[in-house]
Amino acid sequence: MADIDFMSVVHKSTKRDYLARVNDPDYPKSKASALAKQWGYDYWDGDRRICYGGYRYMEGRWEKVARALAAHYQIKPGDKILDVGCGKGFLLYDFTKVVPGVEIHGIDISQYAIDHAKEEIKDKLQVANATSLPYPDHYFDLVISITTLHNLATYDLDKALREIERVGKKNKYICVESYRSEEEKANLLYWQVTCEAFCTPAEWDWWFKLTGYTGDHSFIYFE
Numbered sequence: 001m002a003d004i005d006f007m008s009v010v011h012k013s014t015k016r017d018y019l020a021r022v023n024d025p026d027y028p029k030s031k032a033s034a035l036a037k038q039w040g041y042d043y044w045d046g047d048r049r050i051c052y053g054g055y056r057y058m059e060g061r062w063e064k065v066a067r068a069l070a071a072h073y074q075i076k077p078g079d080k081i082l083d084v085g086c087g088k089g090f091l092l093y094d095f096t097k098v099v100p101g102v103e104i105h106g107i108d109i110s111q112y113a114i115d116h117a118k119e120e121i122k123d124k125l126q127v128a129n130a131t132s133l134p135y136p137d138h139y140f141d142l143v144i145s146i147t148t149l150h151n152l153a154t155y156d157l158d159k160a161l162r163e164i165e166r167v168g169k170k171n172k173y174i175c176v177e178s179y180r181s182e183e184e185k186a187n188l189l190y191w192q193v194t195c196e197a198f199c200t201p202a203e204w205d206w207w208f209k210l211t212g213y214t215g216d217h218s219f220i221y222f223e
Helices: 018-023 029-036 041-045 063-072 090-098 111-115 119-124 154-167 182-191 201-211
Strands: 080-084 103-108 125-127 140-146 168-177 216-220
Touching (some): 119 125, 201 216
Parallel strands (some): 080 103, 080 140, 168 216
């Protein structure tokens, strides 16, 4: 199990005003969180002060992540990939561009996300919960879950990590939010609207060992 950073190239491209998010007069943090946790229009395509502010496919944005993952895990045509928390499927779609012939699958808790997914791959996605993945044991050549698992309560986090381990073969990769200092912890608290598992890297490592997760991981920090 290794800490491998595939996500900074995307995460660090966004500018963030932490205090403005907390103090917004129309969407203060508590209101934004309540709306975001419905996982519907407001979360994906509503006001930017709530969450994404319009989650649209951008040519090249996710392709560099797909390309890095495919190269590292030596993904080839015919391999099966699962994205746990796939959203609208943009990363999975870019996998099909990077490795033509790859077999993709995605699950997300959000019916809205699946309904508004990338049209070319919508039939490969379904609404499901990370705690009960609808696939056989050791089915996937690569299982990924990016900025999803920290949204789970601890009792569901345990189940989800075990499920990812169950359906994957050797290659698995998880990216979650974390913090290394009190400043980063405050920034995470200010910015996030759906996070439930607030863990340091050491605490995440404890979770991985507890649940028998053997894949790779990386952390997103709010610096």
